Amino acid sequence: xxxxxxxxxxxxxxxxxxxxxxxxxxxxxxxxxxxxxxxxxxxxxxxxxxxxxxxxxxxxxxxxxxxxxxxxxxxxxxxxxxxxxxxxxxxxxxxxxxxxxxxxxxxxxxxxxxxxxxxxxxxxxxxxxxxxxxxxxxxxxxxxxxxxxxxxxxxxxxxxxxxxxxxxxxxxxxxxxxxxxxxxxxxxxxxxxxxxxxxxxxxxxxxxxxxxxxxxxxxxxxxxxxxxxxxxxxxxxxxxxxxxxxxxxxxxxxxxxxxxxxxxxxxxxxxxxxxxxxxxxxxxxxxxxxxxxxxxxxxx
Numbered sequence: 001x002x003x004x005x006x007x008x009x010x011x012x013x014x015x016x017x018x019x020x021x022x023x024x025x026x027x028x029x030x031x032x033x034x035x036x037x038x039x040x041x042x043x044x045x046x047x048x049x050x051x052x053x054x055x056x057x058x059x060x061x062x063x064x065x066x067x068x069x070x071x072x073x074x075x076x077x078x079x080x081x082x083x084x085x086x087x088x089x090x091x092x093x094x095x096x097x098x099x100x101x102x103x104x105x106x107x108x109x110x111x112x113x114x115x116x117x118x119x120x121x122x123x124x125x126x127x128x129x130x131x132x133x134x135x136x137x138x139x140x141x142x143x144x145x146x147x148x149x150x151x152x153x154x155x156x157x158x159x160x161x162x163x164x165x166x167x168x169x170x171x172x173x174x175x176x177x178x179x180x181x182x183x184x185x186x187x188x189x190x191x192x193x194x195x196x197x198x199x200x201x202x203x204x205x206x207x208x209x210x211x212x213x214x215x216x217x218x219x220x221x222x223x224x225x226x227x228x229x230x231x232x233x234x235x236x237x238x239x240x241x242x243x244x245x246x247x248x249x250x251x252x253x254x255x256x257x258x259x260x261x262x263x264x265x266x267x268x269x270x271x272x273x274x275x276x277x278x279x280x281x282x283x284x285x286x287x288x289x290x291x292x293x294x295x296x297x298x299x300x
Contacts, residue, residue, distance in 0.1 A: 006204070006206065006214075007047050007051075007206060009150075009205070010185065011027060011033065011044075011045075011048065011220075012027055012029075012030055012147050013027045013146070014143055014145075015143055015144055015146060016055070016140050016141075018140045021091045021092065023056050023089075023140075024052065024090070025052045026087055026088075026146060027045060027086045028149075029083060029086060030149040032149040032150060032181045033082075033181065034154075036168075036183065037156070037159065038156040040080045040082065040084075041079075041241065041242050042076050042115065042227075043182060043219075043220040043227060043242070044182060045086060045106060045115060046219035046223050046245075047216030047220055048088045048106065048216070049088065049106060049117050049216065050069055050214075050215045050216030050218075051214075051216050052104050053072065053090050053102040053104045053117065054067060054119065054121045054215055056090040056091070057095055057100030058121070060095050064131055064136055065123055066123065066124045066128075066131055066209075066210060068121065068124055068210075069249050070121065071119060071248055072119040072120075072215070072219055073119070073245070073246045074115055074116070074245045075115065075116055075245075076241065076244070077114050077115060077116065078113060078114055079114075080114050084109065087106065087107050087109070089105055090102045090103065097123065098122065098123055099123065100121050101120050102121070103116075103118050104116065104117045104118070105117075126210060130210075131209040131210060134209065150185065152181055153178070153181065153184045155178040156178060156181070157178045159171075164235050164236055164238075165232045165234035165235070165238070168234075169190060169231060169232055170192055172190045182220075183224065186217075187200055187201045188221065188224060190228060195232065196225070196228050196231075197261060197264065198225045198261070199261055200221055200260050200262065202257075203255075204255060211255060212253060212255065213253045215249060218247065218253070218280070221262060221280065222262060222291040223242060223245050223291065225262035225264055225278040226245065227242045228264070229264035229278065230274060233274055235299065236300060238300050240298070241296045242294075242295060243273075243293075243295065244294040245291060246292050247289060247291045248289065248291065249288075249289055250289060251288050252288070253288040253289070258283065259282075260281065260288070261280070261281055262278050263278065263281070264276055264277065265277045265279075267292075271297065271299055272296065272299075273296055273297065274294070275293070275295075
């Protein structure tokens with residue numbers, strides 16, 4: 001479900017508008033959303049992409065019922081920059097009482113397409129007091145002023161151009177360079193084995209009204225894990241972009257103090273493209289989410 005809650009505030013998202021077709025949202029791109037390179041990648045706007053699609057289905061019901069995302073697929077277009085105000089619009093392709101499929105487009109103020117996507121949300125039987133207390137009409141009142149960015153470390157370190165990707169990830173792990181504002185916001189740390197492994201300590205603001213990590217935050221977390229897995233395969237002077245991301249939601253990870261691991265796997269690496277995957281699991285090995293991503297490279 002997509003509501004005015006902690007995740008949207010943390011990512012400077014708001015100005016909800018509801019129509020017969022779907023909903024729309026805006027997001028202010030701030031320095032809190034850049035990665036370790038100082039760039040704005042798909043994980044920075046994944047919360048809005050998920051919220052605008054799951055929200056389109058949520059608003060097809062008269063009452064605030066419980067819905068969760070089951071699948072989300074995104075493909076990147078133009079890269080946004082700090083200072084941009086993004087606009088996301090969704091449209092329901094199909095829906096019934098059990099599930100709904102929505103399409104989505106994110107654009108900049110100059111109408112450049114940043115991201116396109118499609119998602120499926122499902123209705124679930126569980127509920128909570130927080131969910132039942134939501135006033136859908138109040139949430140849907142447009143407010144032009146977007147939430148202010150949270151207070152996180154926005155340090156972006158200079159990266160030695162002679163370092164390859166594994167050297168960069170090693171430096172992040174050791175604290176020699178900053179992990180980047182987005183990783184700070186997501187409470188994500190990086191370890192380097194054969195493939196990168198990330199650990200996240202879920203924060204209270206990440207929870208949806210059901211007490212689980214909101215689907216967009218999950219997409220941001222696992223998308224950032226895939227992006228860092230892509231960094232591992234860069235040579236000196238190479239640049240890379242998270243081009244496509246497909247997220248498969250198995251079950252809802254609770255926000256209850258337990259840490260989660262995002263283990264990545266490299267499926268294929270070529271000169272121009274790589275395919276990587278990531279799985280989110282708890283310490284007992286229970287898998288919550290899996291994602292597959294394509295990484296596009298500009299080789300030096």
